[in-house]
Amino acid sequence: MEIPYIVTPRKDTGLTNSKIAIWLFLASEVMLFGGFFSAYVFLRIGADYPWPERTLPVLPGLINTFVLIGSSVTVVFAWASLKLRNWRKFQLYMGITVACAAIFMVLKGVEYSVKFSHQAVRLTDYTVLEGHLGYELKEGADSHHPKAEDYEKDHNGNKIEENRIRVETSALTFNTLRFYKPWIADLLDQAKHHGDAKITLTGDIKGIKTEGGKEEVLFKAGTPLSVDLLEEIQSLHLAARSHNSALRTAASRVEWDKALAANPDKQGWELSSEVNVDMEALKPRFLTEIQSVPFKVEPATRFIFKPRDIREAATQSRLRDDTVVDGKLLESPMVFHNLDAIDFQHLVMKAEEKGIDPQIAIQNSWIMKNSEFARKAWEWHNKKVEALEKRLIADYGFEADGKTPKREPTHKERYRLGWKELAKMAEDGGMAKLSFADKMKEEFMGPNYAARTEKTFPHLSVPREQIGFASKFAPAWNTYYAIYFTITGLHGLHVVGGALVLAYYLFFGRKMYDANPEWLANRVEVGGLFWHFVDLVWIFVFPILYLM
Amino acid sequence: MADTPEAIKKATRLYLIIGGALFVGTVLTVLVATVEALDIGRHGFDMADCILGLIIATVKASLVAVIFMHLNHEKKAIYWIFGSGLVFVSFMAALIALAKGDPQEDPLFYDGRPALEEKAAEESAPPVEAAPAEVAPTTAAQP
Numbered sequence: 001m002e003i004p005y006i007v008t009p010r011k012d013t014g015l016t017n018s019k020i021a022i023w024l025f026l027a028s029e030v031m032l033f034g035g036f037f038s039a040y041v042f043l044r045i046g047a048d049y050p051w052p053e054r055t056l057p058v059l060p061g062l063i064n065t066f067v068l069i070g071s072s073v074t075v076v077f078a079w080a081s082l083k084l085r086n087w088r089k090f091q092l093y094m095g096i097t098v099a100c101a102a103i104f105m106v107l108k109g110v111e112y113s114v115k116f117s118h119q120a121v122r123l124t125d126y127t128v129l130e131g132h133l134g135y136e137l138k139e140g141a142d143s144h145h146p147k148a149e150d151y152e153k154d155h156n157g158n159k160i161e162e163n164r165i166r167v168e169t170s171a172l173t174f175n176t177l178r179f180y181k182p183w184i185a186d187l188l189d190q191a192k193h194h195g196d197a198k199i200t201l202t203g204d205i206k207g208i209k210t211e212g213g214k215e216e217v218l219f220k221a222g223t224p225l226s227v228d229l230l231e232e233i234q235s236l237h238l239a240a241r242s243h244n245s246a247l248r249t250a251a252s253r254v255e256w257d258k259a260l261a262a263n264p265d266k267q268g269w270e271l272s273s274e275v276n277v278d279m280e281a282l283k284p285r286f287l288t289e290i291q292s293v294p295f296k297v298e299p300a301t302r303f304i305f306k307p308r309d310i311r312e313a314a315t316q317s318r319l320r321d322d323t324v325v326d327g328k329l330l331e332s333p334m335v336f337h338n339l340d341a342i343d344f345q346h347l348v349m350k351a352e353e354k355g356i357d358p359q360i361a362i363q364n365s366w367i368m369k370n371s372e373f374a375r376k377a378w379e380w381h382n383k384k385v386e387a388l389e390k391r392l393i394a395d396y397g398f399e400a401d402g403k404t405p406k407r408e409p410t411h412k413e414r415y416r417l418g419w420k421e422l423a424k425m426a427e428d429g430g431m432a433k434l435s436f437a438d439k440m441k442e443e444f445m446g447p448n449y450a451a452r453t454e455k456t457f458p459h460l461s462v463p464r465e466q467i468g469f470a471s472k473f474a475p476a477w478n479t480y481y482a483i484y485f486t487i488t489g490l491h492g493l494h495v496v497g498g499a500l501v502l503a504y505y506l507f508f509g510r511k512m513y514d515a516n517p518e519w520l521a522n523r524v525e526v527g528g529l530f531w532h533f534v535d536l537v538w539i540f541v542f543p544i545l546y547l548m
Numbered sequence: 549m550a551d552t553p554e555a556i557k558k559a560t561r562l563y564l565i566i567g568g569a570l571f572v573g574t575v576l577t578v579l580v581a582t583v584e585a586l587d588i589g590r591h592g593f594d595m596a597d598c599i600l601g602l603i604i605a606t607v608k609a610s611l612v613a614v615i616f617m618h619l620n621h622e623k624k625a626i627y628w629i630f631g632s633g634l635v636f637v638s639f640m641a642a643l644i645a646l647a648k649g650d651p652q653e654d655p656l657f658y659d660g661r662p663a664l665e666e667k668a669a670e671e672s673a674p675p676v677e678a679a680p681a682e683v684a685p686t687t688a689a690q691p
Contacts, residue, residue: 014623023626027633034637041644053593058578065574073567076616080556080563392591410592532616539608542574543601547581548593 007519022526026533029494033537036487040544043479050345052480053412054547059443060107061546065538067107071100072535075502075528082521087513094506094524097531101499107444108492114446115473115481119163121334124468126347127365130419131457132449134337135159162335165312165464168328170300172199174230174293175322176237183309183321184227190303197301199225207288209236211243215288225295233290240287247285251277292324300327312464332464338449338457340419342367342374348415358415366466373458380425381417385409419447419457426456484545491541494534501527566615573608577601 004010005017013020044051078093120130136159137143141150151159172187191197205219218236223229252275259271303325310325311318312332317325344362351361367374388409396406426432432452434442442448449457475482505524512520580586580600581593589596614620619630 013625015625020625020629023629027629030630030633031636031640034640038641038644041641042647045644045647054581058582062574062578066571069567069570069574072570072612072616073563076563077560080560083551083556084553396591407591413592529617532612535616536609536612539570539612540605543577543581543605547577548598548601 007516007522016522018522018526019529022529026529029533029537033487033490036483036490037540037544040483040487043483047479049478050349050411052478053410055480056484056546057111057443057446058546060111061542064104064107065542067100067104068535068538071097071104072532074100075524075531079521079524079528082513082517082524085517087510090524091506094502098499098503098506101495101502104495105492105499108488108495110444112485114444118446118473119161119334119336119470120473120477121462121470122346122468123366123462123466125365125466126350126468127367128341128343128346129336129339129367129460129462130341130343131336131339131460133161133163134335134459136162136164162333162337163307163470165305165307165310165317165332166330167303167305167310167312167317167325168300168330169297169303169325171202171297171324171326172225172295173324173326174295176230176234176290176292178322179230179234180319180321181227183319183323184225184230187303188225191297191301194303195299195301197297197299199295199297201225202294202296205233205290205293207236207240207290209287211285211287218288230293233293237290240289244286244289247282248277248279251282297327302330303327307470329464333461334464334467334470336460336462338447338454339373339460340422340447340449340457342377342417344415345411348411362415371458371460373460377417377422377425380428381421384421385414388413423447423452423456426452431455487541487545491534491537494530494537498527498531498534502531562615566611569611570608573604573611577604580604 003017007016009015010017074093074096078090078097081087081089081093117132118130119133120128122128136152137146137150138152141147154160174184188199191199201219201221201223203221204217206215207218208215209218219229219233255275255277256268256271259274260268263271263274305312305317305319305325309320312329314329315326317327317329319325344358344365347361347365348358351358362368362378368378389405392407392409393405398405423432432455434448434451438448438451447457471477473481475485502524505520505527509520509524512523580588581597584591587597588600619626
C-alpha cells in the first residue's frame with residue numbers, strides 16, 4: 001500500500017502528512033511536560049520542608065546541555081546534507097548526533113547511580129544527615145581491615161548495608177491470609193543460624209472442621225513452623241470463611257423474603273431495619289475461622305530484618321506481611337561509614353515555627369550532643385558564615401534604613417554543611433590533598449571517600465530511635481527528588497526514543513535514499529523536529545532543576 | 549523553507565550561529581546562577597534570579613523553535629496545532645494561582661481558625677431563639 005502525501009505536500013494544508021503528524025505529537029508533548037513543570041511549581045510552593053536549592057551537580061548538567069545543543073546543530077546539518085544529496089556528510093552528522101545521545105545517557109546514568117547509592121536520614125529532631133552506609137561483616141571478621149570474603153552477603157550475593165533491625169524474638173504471630181512464603185523460609189533459616197532455636201505452635205489450635213461437628217484439636221502445640229503447616233491452616237480458614245458467609249447470606253435471604261412478603265407495599269430500602277438475622281441461632285453451624293497463628297521461638301533469638309520490611313517498636317514490631325514479632329528491639333543503629341553532610345535547615349525551619357532560637361535548637365540537637373566532629377565542624381562553619389556576613393556588608397552595604405544588610409548569607413549557607421564544606425574544612429586543616437583529576441571526578445561522582453578518608457567524612461552510628469525517616473536519594477526521599485526523577489526520567493526516555501529513530505535512518509536509510517532521497521530527507525526532518533523538541537525541554541529542565 | 553541548494557547552504561551558516569548563541573546562553577545561565585558579581589536581587593537564589601533564568605531559557609528555546617524547527621516560515625496549520633498546545637499549557641500553569649489559598653499559605657488554617665471562631669461566637673450576642681416557622685409540607689400527604 002502506498003502512503004499518500006509523504007513526499008509531496010497535500011494541497012489543502014501545504015504540508016506532508018508526516019509533518020502534520022509530528023507537530024500534533026509535539027503539541028501533546030508540550031502539554032505533557034508543561035503539566036510536569038506545573039506540578040514542580042505546585043510542589044515547590046507547597047513544600048513543608050526546605051526545598052533543596054541548587055543541589056544537583058552543575059558540571060554534568062552543563063556538559064549535557066552542551067551535548068544536546070551540539071546534537072541539535074548536527075541533526076539539522078544532517079538534514080541539510082540530505083537536501084544537498086551528500087550521503088557521506090549525512091552519515092557523519094547523524095553519527096555525531098547519535099553519539100551525543102549516548103554521551104547524554106551515560107552522564108545521566110552516572111548521576112542517577114550516585115543518587116541511588118547515597119543515603120539520607122532525617123532524625124527525629126529534623127537534622128538531616130547524608131553519607132554512605134557501611135556493610136555488615138561476618139561475625140568475628142576484622143572490622144578495620146575487612147577482606148572481600150569477610151562481608152555478609154544477601155541471597156543475591158550483594159553486600160548488606162549496616163542498616164538493619166534486630167529483634168530478640170520470643171514469639172511470632174502470622175496472619176493466616178497475608179503471610180509471605182519466602183519470609184517463612186528466611187525466618188527458619190535465621191532461627192537455625194542465630195541460636196538453633198525452634199519455632200513451634202504456642203498452643204493447640206482447636207476448632208470445628210465440619211458443620212455440626214465437635215470441637216477437636218486441629219493442630220497440636222509444639223508443631224514446628226513450616227510453609228506447609230501455614231498453608232494447611234490457611235485452606236481450613238478459607239473453607240470455614242466461605243462456609244460461614246454462605247450461611248449468613250442464606251439466612252439473610254430468608255429474612256428478606258419474609259419482610260418483603262409481610263410488607264408488599266414497601267420498598268426494599270424501607271425494610272432494612274426490619275431484617276434481622278439471628279446470629280446466635282446460626283452459631284452452632286459455623287466452622288472455626290483461624291485468623292492468625294501464634295508461634296513461640298525457643299530460646300528467644302535475634303532476628304534481623306530490613307528496615308523496609310518492619311515497623312519496629314520497643315517490645316512488639318510488625319512485618320509488612322502483618323506478622324507480629326514479639327520481643328525486645330535490640331540496638332539497631334544505622335551506621336554511616338562516611339558522613340558527608342550535616343543539614344540543619346529543616347531543624348531550623350521547625351524551630352522558627354515554634355519560636356525557638358535556631359542556634360539553641362541546633363545546640364540541643366542529637367548530633368551536636370553526641371558527635372565531637374559535628375561540634376568542631378559547626379564551629380568552623382559558623383566562623384565562615386560570620387566572615388561571609390561581614391564581607392557581604394563590606395561589599396554591598398546596608399539598605400536605606402542603615403541597619404538591614406543589602407545582602408545576607410542564604411538559609412542554606414547558614415545551616416547546611418554539605419560535602420564540599422566538609423572537604424574544605426579538612427583541606428584547611430591540612431588533612432587531605434586531592435589531585436585535580438580526583439577533584440574533577442568528584443564533580444561527577446560525588447565525594448571521594450577513598451581519597452579523603454574518614455578524617456574528612458567520619459564514621460557515625462545513628463541509634464534507631466533517633467531516625468525519623470531514611471531513604472536513598474530516590475523519589476521517596478522528598479517531593480523534590482520525586483519530581484526530579486519524573487521529569488528527567490521522562491526526558492531521558494525521549495532521548496533514547498529519538499536516538500533510536502535517528503540511528504535507524506543512519507544505519508538503514510541507504511535503501512530509502514537510493515529509491516527516493518527526498519523521502520528520507522522528509523523523514524529526517526520529522527525525526528529532527530522531535531530531537532529539537534527534546535533539546536528544547538532540556539533547555540528548561542537544566543536551569544529549573546539544577547540552578548534554581 | 550530553504551529548498552534550493554544555495555538557500556540551504558546559506559541556512560547552515562545561520563544554524564551554526566544559532567548553535568553558538570545557544571552555547572553562550574547556556575554559559576550565561578550558569579554564570580548568573582553561580583557567580584556572585586552577576587547575582588541580581590538578594591544574595592543567593594530569589595525571584596529575580598528565577599525570572600532572569602527563565603527569560604534566558606525562553607529566549608534559547610525560542611531560537612530552537614524558530615530557527616532549528618523552522619517555525620519562522622511554516623504553514624498556517626502548524627501554527628494552529630502548536631499554538632493550541634501552548635494555550636492549554638498556559639491554562640494549566642495558570643491553575644497554580646489557585647494555590648494562593650492553600651493551607652500552607654494560611655497560618656490560621658490548622659490551629660488558629662477554631663479559636664478565632666470561638667472568640668467570634670463569644671463576642672456576638674447570644675443567638676435569638678427563632679420561632680419555628682410553619683413550613684408547608686412539600687409533598688401531598690398520602691391518605
